[in-house]
Amino acid sequence: METAKLRKFAQFARRSLIEQVGAKLKLVLAEESPARRESPSAIKKLEEAIAEQGKEQVVERVAYIWFNRLVALRFMDVNRYNRIGVVSPAEGQFQPEILADAKMGHIDEEMVVENTRKRVFALLDGKMPSQDPQGEAYRLLVVAACNYWYSAMPFLFERIDDYTELLMPDDLLSGNSILAYTREAMTPVACEDVEVIGWLYQFYISEKKDQVFEALKKNQKITPSNIPAATQLFTPHWIVRYLVDNSLGRLWMLNRPNSDLVDQLEYYIPPEETEADFLKIEGPEELKVCDPACGSGHMLTYAFDLLYAIYEEEGYEPSEIPEKILTHNLYGIELDERAGELAAFALTMKARARQRRFFNKGIKPNICVLEKVSFTPDELEEYMSAVGRDLFTQGLRETLQQFEEADNFGSLILPKLTNVTDVLAELETKNLGSNLFLADTHSKVLKVLRMAEALSPRYAVVVANPPYMGGKGMNGRLGAWAKENYPKSKSDLFAMFIERNLDMAVTGGAVAMITMQSWMFLSSFEALRGRILNQHTILSMAHLGARAFDSIGGEVVSTTAFVLENAHKPNYRGAFLRLVDGNSEAEKMAMMAQAIAQGRSA
Numbered sequence: 001m002e003t004a005k006l007r008k009f010a011q012f013a014r015r016s017l018i019e020q021v022g023a024k025l026k027l028v029l030a031e032e033s034p035a036r037r038e039s040p041s042a043i044k045k046l047e048e049a050i051a052e053q054g055k056e057q058v059v060e061r062v063a064y065i066w067f068n069r070l071v072a073l074r075f076m077d078v079n080r081y082n083r084i085g086v087v088s089p090a091e092g093q094f095q096p097e098i099l100a101d102a103k104m105g106h107i108d109e110e111m112v113v114e115n116t117r118k119r120v121f122a123l124l125d126g127k128m129p130s131q132d133p134q135g136e137a138y139r140l141l142v143v144a145a146c147n148y149w150y151s152a153m154p155f156l157f158e159r160i161d162d163y164t165e166l167l168m169p170d171d172l173l174s175g176n177s178i179l180a181y182t183r184e185a186m187t188p189v190a191c192e193d194v195e196v197i198g199w200l201y202q203f204y205i206s207e208k209k210d211q212v213f214e215a216l217k218k219n220q221k222i223t224p225s226n227i228p229a230a231t232q233l234f235t236p237h238w239i240v241r242y243l244v245d246n247s248l249g250r251l252w253m254l255n256r257p258n259s260d261l262v263d264q265l266e267y268y269i270p271p272e273e274t275e276a277d278f279l280k281i282e283g284p285e286e287l288k289v290c291d292p293a294c295g296s297g298h299m300l301t302y303a304f305d306l307l308y309a310i311y312e313e314e315g316y317e318p319s320e321i322p323e324k325i326l327t328h329n330l331y332g333i334e335l336d337e338r339a340g341e342l343a344a345f346a347l348t349m350k351a352r353a354r355q356r357r358f359f360n361k362g363i364k365p366n367i368c369v370l371e372k373v374s375f376t377p378d379e380l381e382e383y384m385s386a387v388g389r390d391l392f393t394q395g396l397r398e399t400l401q402q403f404e405e406a407d408n409f410g411s412l413i414l415p416k417l418t419n420v421t422d423v424l425a426e427l428e429t430k431n432l433g434s435n436l437f438l439a440d441t442h443s444k445v446l447k448v449l450r451m452a453e454a455l456s457p458r459y460a461v462v463v464a465n466p467p468y469m470g471g472k473g474m475n476g477r478l479g480a481w482a483k484e485n486y487p488k489s490k491s492d493l494f495a496m497f498i499e500r501n502l503d504m505a506v507t508g509g510a511v512a513m514i515t516m517q518s519w520m521f522l523s524s525f526e527a528l529r530g531r532i533l534n535q536h537t538i539l540s541m542a543h544l545g546a547r548a549f550d551s552i553g554g555e556v557v558s559t560t561a562f563v564l565e566n567a568h569k570p571n572y573r574g575a576f577l578r579l580v581d582g583n584s585e586a587e588k589m590a591m592m593a594q595a596i597a598q599g600r601s602a
Contacts (some may be wrong), residue, residue: 001190003199009185010203016178017063020169025059028166035166046163062167064204064338069146071200072156072345074182078191081352081359084108086145087179095173098145099138112144135173142172152359155344155367194346195237198296201342235465236549238589239514239561240302242267246540246563247461247510248289248303252310254278261309269540269575269596277569279460279508284311285328290459290504292411293466293497294332294367297343303330303463304350322351323363332367333454335410340369368454370411373444374404383441387430396423403448408478410467412486412493412500415452424449455504462505463512466497468557488527495519495528502536505566510539514561517543537565538574545580548588575599 028035028043036043049058070087077088085097093100101107103124107117122128123137130136143165149157158164171177190196245268253262254275262268281287287307291299307329311321326347334340347365352358375383380400384392398416406413417423427446432438470492471479482490489495494515501511519525520543532538541562548559565572577595582588 001193001195001199003203005185006190006196006199007203007206009181010200011207012181013067013178014063014204014207016181017067017169018059020171020178021063021066021167022055022059024167024170025055028163039166042163042166046166049163059167062164065164066168067204068156068338068341068345070179070182071186071197072153073142073145074186075191075194075197075349078186078188079349079353081349082145083111086142088183095134096138096141096179098141099134099173102137102141103134107141111148112141116140116144132170135170138172139168139170143168151362153345153348155364156341194301194349195298197342197346197349198298201296201339235298235514236585236589237298237302238267238585238592239465239544239548240299242542242561242592243463243512243514243563244299244303244306247463247512248287248306250539250563251279251281251287251460251510255281256313259313261306261313264306264309267592267596269599271539272573272575277508277567279506281460284314284316285324286460287329288331288459289329289461289463290331290333290454291464292333292455292462292501292504293464294334294343295336295339295465297332297346297367299463299465300330300332300343301346301350303461304347308354319355319357322355322358323361326351326363326365330366331454331459332365333370333411334367335370335407337369337371340367343367366454368451370403370406370413370451371447372404372406372408373448375400375441375444379441383438383445386432386435386438387427387442391423391426393417399452400445400448403451405477405481406451408475409481411455412482412496413452413455414485414500414503415455417449417452420449420453420456424453457504457506459505460509461512462501462509464497464501465514466501467493468516469493488531489519489525491522491524492516492518495525498528499531502531502564502566507566509566511536511564511566512562513564514544514559517545517558517560520560532564535568537567537569537572539563539565539572540575540577542577542579542592544588545582547583548579548585 025046027033028046030036046058053061073082073086074088076082077085084101087096089095090097090100095103098108102120105121107120109117112120119128120137120140123130123133123140126133146157169178172179174180186196186200245265249261249265249268253259253265253268253270255278262270284307287310289300289303289307291297294300304325307325308321311324312318316324330347332340332343332347334343344365344367347367348358351363355361380397395417399420402413402415424446427442427449430442432442471482471490474482474493479490482493482496486496486499489499498511498513498515498519501513505511519528539562541560544559544561546558549557577592579588579591579595582591
């Protein structure tokens with residue numbers, strides 16, 4: 001995919017949206033602003049958010065929300081998932097189709113509620129005073145479209161009835177508006193693949209990433225709120241295919257050795273000898289795949305394609321397959337709320353592309369966004385008395401306290417409770433709605449247990465491009481926690497994720513990752529290498545070295561991609577590809593394809 005235009009747009013969009021949202025914030029907070037009279041509850045929420053997070057954080061969050069929504073609406077316009085263009089003009093027009101239709105007296109009654117339709121017509125007919133009647137009418141229509149999509153995608157289109165709407169950018173219709181640039185960058189060709197969403201996400205946060213690393217040079221540690229920007233890196237598609245083909249694809253081929261899918265697995269490396277000892281899979285529903293640092297969902301969207309082919313080969317009805325995949329197979333875990341939204345959106349778009357009526361099914365992707373949750377001792381004591389002390393084992397109590405810094409430790413948290421699913425199922429049956437205090441505590445307990453369940457060891461495949469962060473970048477709490485919980489791999493987040501992912505996979509399951517290459521050589525990772533060699537099995541490895549990511553220049557990142565099995569097979573002969581001599585993504589990709597083809601024909 002051509003990414004230069006996407007990079008330029010996403011970086012411009014972030015700066016522009018932050019500026020526009022910041023300007024809007026000043027207007028709505030002015031003492032005599034119309035917003036204070038018309039939306040006092042939203043203003044109250046806004047002021048509370050500023051008091052808690054600070055103006056800069058609120059502005060950045062709202063700008064990010066609007067970026068995600070406008071990008072999503074454009075993608076759906078281009079792919080005709082919106083019945084009428086919400087941010088895109090009809091052919092030969094300049095203004096968005098939904099506004100052009102409204103000016104001619106037509107508004108989609110299903111998408112836009114009656115009160116909003118009346119206000120839009122009043123603005124356009126000059127019956128409601130406004131300095132910018134078309135702009136105001138269009139903002140109402142965009143908000144209505146977002147609210148309409150809430151039922152199908154609540155993770156991205158939360159109902160807009162708070163300060164998010166108040167801070168919506170004003171200029172959406174001019175030739176220099178954010179929407180004009182969105183349409184220019186997100187061309188129909190770019191929107192043919194939902195991968196465009198991942199690239200936009202990486203480029204949107206790239207300037208913040210630069211700021212974080214500039215601060216790091218001045219010995220300013222990476223705070224929890226900056227961890228996502230500092231550690232996100234979009235994985236090239238050929239590396240994704242290598243990882244998924246040799247984990248999910250391999251597992252399926254072991255269970256179905258006569259499957260014709262082998263012809264679709266371009267990067268699959270078959271075992272040298274026939275294997276008898278492997279994870280037995282009865283049907284596609286058992287292929288649980290998790291990306292514990294899923295970002296915008298690139299690994300999962302390719303896994304979706306492969307799973308669809310698997311279900312299809314097994315004879316499932318095409319109309320049932322997308323729902324089954326999102327219900328039974330794919331799981332993502334993410335620290336960044338906005339990235340998690342985009343991952344869920346990308347999977348929903350994958351499903352919709354395969355099933356025309358998918359939006360009506362009410363199926364939500366299994367994307368778990370980790371967030372910090374804390375309890376006071378008194379809170380837990382009262383809750384324990386209400387639900388029954390027999391349920392409150394030491395493991396449950398400890399697990400409920402493990403997420404107090406979830407924004408800092410993320411997927412590295414290993415829940416103490418071993419039977420999370422059983423306890424969660426029992427607590428979900430409790431009805432504590434009559435007691436407001438207990439209801440709030442109950443909601444928090446369920447939230448923690450759902451996060452703990454996502455982090456439990458239950459996956460046939462764990463695939464990831466984990467965050468990279470050395471000890472020098474870690475804030476004090478993260479560094480101390482790493483030493484206590486990951487003594488073998490504490491030197492870098494990516495190494496801790498190698499251990500963590502092995503713990504998330506079932507016995508015989510596959511762990512596929514791309515990481516920095518340093519764990520292969522440095523003495524600080526000797527204990528980690530010992531664990532891998534003495535408890536697990538290296539199935540294959542592609543040593544990429546430097547320049548495997550064209551989006552990162554020079555020798556900054558030297559990497560290796562590999563697939564491990566969560567079982568010790570000391571006599572297994574893995575496949576090892578040396579690709580360090582390639583000087584670009586294209587060269588390394590060609591070298592890998594050639595090596596795999598030669599291996600298959602040998």
